Amino acid sequence: MKILIIEDERKLARFIKQGLEQHGHVADLAYSGSEGLDQVAGGLYDLVLLDLMLPGQTGFEVLKNLRAFGLTVPVMILSALSDSDKVIEGLDLGAIDYLRKPFDFNELLARIRVLQRRTHSxxxxxxxxxxxxxxxxxxxxxxxxxxxxxxxxxxxxxxxxxxxxxxxxxxxxxxxxxxxxxxxxxxxxxxxxxxxxxxxxxxxxxxxxxxxxxxxxxxxxxx
The missing domain is CATH 1.10.10.10 (Winged helix-like DNA-binding domain superfamily/Winged helix DNA-binding domain)
Structure with a gap:
């Protein structure tokens, strides 16, 4: 899969990218909401991993703009925000999954495999x-x-x-x-x-x- 990671914590973003590439994926990075939105609009991605607390545009704003622009790429939220209202808001805005930080990387990989099986039915x-x-x-x-x-x-x-x-x-x-x-x-x-x-x-x-x-x-x- 070709995956875009929108995450402003650069060390974490690079860790996720390295781990994904070690497991056969192609991964790009964006460090702000605005940068990530531009990359989704200009590239063909199979999945976006999206933080919520981002500079430029929050993850919620990115989700709203993705749908407003007609971009239907699947989005999985990776966020330290665990309030159920925030989870529901993210899912209602079109995210397909919500994984709380800190997370087990193997769980992230497992959820991506579920998406692959769902996509490639x-x-x-x-x-x-x-x-x-x-x-x-x-x-x-x-x-x-x-x-x-x-x-x-x-x-x-x-x-x-x-x-x-x-x-x-x-x-x-x-x-x-x-x-x-x-x-x-x-x-x-x-x-x-x-x-x-x-x-x-x-x-x-x-x-x-x-x-x-x-x-x-x-x-x-x-x-």
Whole structure:
């Protein structure tokens, strides 16, 4: 999942980001409500982790503005505020969950897995193309029963391609879905990661699976 953490306690924000990335997610940071709202509007996120006591805009104001702007990204509140009225207010404003600080990081991961199962219901928990299989919740990829060892970015890239089999995926789409909000479009980091993903797919007998469409983007061929 691509997750935005809106948290003004920078040490905590970096801790959450590191932990999420160690468990296969891609995470961005925002340190104020206004900054976070701008990033949600400009990026494609699967989940927002939102503190309530923020500079610029409170978490409640962020929730109100997200809905006012028609942004439907799921939001999980992480807050030291435990008053039941505050919990109810946050949920009524559209948050899907409320986790009180300090929290057990394993509980956060478990709640994210619940969201993944809810979002990727039915067959979408596993993406398949012939004998290539992606297990989204456990974050595993198999080709003919052989497990591929992919980095977080490589997994996210392959998931994007698997959801768009046979269709053009532009570099802009890849940057929005897989990379951080501050991605430099002038760099070649996307090309490097696609090269590494191709090498790993080639090694298990799927040579030429990812096509480069010059000046347009990439396409995953059906097998």
């Amino acid at each position: 039915g067959d979408n928990v596993v993406l398949r193309m012939a004998d290539l299989e992606m297990r989204l919740v456990s974050h595993e990829v198999f080709k003919a029963g052989i497990k591929l060892e992919l980095t977080n970015r490589e997994f996210a890239l392959l998931e994007l391609f698997m959801r768009r089999i046979g269709l053009l995926v532009t570099k802009n789409e890849i940057a929005e879905k897989v990379w951080a909000a501050d991605y430099d479009m002038g760099s070649n980091v996307i090309e490097v990661h696609i090269y590494q993903l191709r090498k790993k797919l080639d090694a298990v007998g799927t040579r030429g699976l990812i096509e480069t469409l010059i000046s347009r983007g990439y396409r995953l061929k059906s097998i």
